[in-house]
Amino acid sequence: MAIKGIGINAHAERIDGDLEVLAHDLARFQRAGFDYVEIPTHGVDAILNGRLNLRQVKRIKEVLSKFHLQYTVHCSNWLNLMDAEEFELHKSIFQASIDFAGEIGAEILVYHSGRVELGDEYLGQAAFTRELLSLPDQAFIVERKRVERETLAELADYAQERGVTICVENADPRVDEEALWELARRVRVKGVDIFYRIAPGGDIAIYNYGGVIERLVEQVKGVGKENVGITFDFGHAYIASHYYGFDFLASIELAKPLIKHVHVHDNFSRPAGVERRQIALIAQGKGDLHMPVGWGAIPYREVFSRLKGYDGVVLLELKPRYMAYLEEARQDVQNLLQECGVE
Numbered sequence: 001m002a003i004k005g006i007g008i009n010a011h012a013e014r015i016d017g018d019l020e021v022l023a024h025d026l027a028r029f030q031r032a033g034f035d036y037v038e039i040p041t042h043g044v045d046a047i048l049n050g051r052l053n054l055r056q057v058k059r060i061k062e063v064l065s066k067f068h069l070q071y072t073v074h075c076s077n078w079l080n081l082m083d084a085e086e087f088e089l090h091k092s093i094f095q096a097s098i099d100f101a102g103e104i105g106a107e108i109l110v111y112h113s114g115r116v117e118l119g120d121e122y123l124g125q126a127a128f129t130r131e132l133l134s135l136p137d138q139a140f141i142v143e144r145k146r147v148e149r150e151t152l153a154e155l156a157d158y159a160q161e162r163g164v165t166i167c168v169e170n171a172d173p174r175v176d177e178e179a180l181w182e183l184a185r186r187v188r189v190k191g192v193d194i195f196y197r198i199a200p201g202g203d204i205a206i207y208n209y210g211g212v213i214e215r216l217v218e219q220v221k222g223v224g225k226e227n228v229g230i231t232f233d234f235g236h237a238y239i240a241s242h243y244y245g246f247d248f249l250a251s252i253e254l255a256k257p258l259i260k261h262v263h264v265h266d267n268f269s270r271p272a273g274v275e276r277r278q279i280a281l282i283a284q285g286k287g288d289l290h291m292p293v294g295w296g297a298i299p300y301r302e303v304f305s306r307l308k309g310y311d312g313v314v315l316l317e318l319k320p321r322y323m324a325y326l327e328e329a330r331q332d333v334q335n336l337l338q339e340c341g342v343e
Contacts (some may be wrong), residue, residue, distance in 0.1 A: 005035025007315035012043030014320045026067045032326040042076035046100045050092035072108040073101040082114030082144035102162030110231045113210025114148040149222045156225035167231035167261040171210035172288045173243045211240040213251035229260035238298045242269040252306045263317040266296030290319045292329035304340040
């Protein structure tokens with residue numbers, strides 16, 4: 001069974017709502033020989049206040065129609081069906097994302113797996129109370145995962161009517177445990193260092209279940225809909241496998257029956273920690289670098305050999321800093337797929 005084509009991501013922050021930039025990049029992608037482009041809803045302002053931005057969508061469709069390309073769609077990275085405080089807003093944005101995919105004829109809609117955020121609201125609270133910080137408990141997380149499953153099942157019916165398949169993407173370790181402890185133990189307030197500690201979180205992955213492929217598979221199976229599958233992001237899985245301690249290649253085999261879309265990029269398996277600036281991370285070989293295949297340490301020959309029978313899009317997800325290498329990156333992936341018998 002042949003793959004549908006090789007794709008590339010349109011980068012949300014690079015576009016930043018500017019459709020002239022989108023058109024420029026689409027022309028570049030087409031010249032480089034790509035078949036598909038993944039359009040980020042948040043990069044093109046397709047959604048406004050939780051609803052489809054019809055005026056903007058019309059302009060987007062005009063731009064897309066000028067190219068001999070096919071499209072997939074990526075939901076906003078912020079979208080989170082496990083969010084308790086603004087759940088209805090997240091749900092409406094998800095539904096609008098489905099509408100957008102249907103409007104541009106995209107069969108695939110990528111959604112980052114849900115999570116309970118361990119962000120500044122926790123760290124900030126600890127900083128000013130100087131008390132032992134209580135993190136969300138297991139019962140709360142189990143409940144939010146149930147809500148996500150039930151909502152995905154409901155949205156799947158809506159998506160089915162529009163020819164859209166929802167693909168839940170596995171996560172990289174969003175909260176690096178060492179970084180969390182480092183951030184949590186010292187905050188400078190009015191020139192004074194305040195030290196405190198976080199209550200032991202135990203299994204940090206429970207807050208970000210999508211980082212562990214076994215848990216992602218369990219969640220997606222629990223949705224029980226044919227048009228809800230997995231976007232397997234090999235770069236995220238490679239970092240997560242080293243961080244959480246599971247077998248990277250075995251996780252591909254485990255997820256394979258549910259994989260309907262893949263993201264391809266390279267890294268060195270090391271979480272970024274507190275550093276988030278790409279320019280600093282590259283030299284250190286840390287973080288979710290989104291480099292072309294062959295630049296990092298992911299064993300893509302072994303990865304692609306496990307894709308035999310896959311009939312979806314092989315989508316390169318690269319940072320804009322690698323635009324100069326697009327033709328080379330696409331050709332390298334195509335050659336490797338052919339060598340592995342995936343064509």
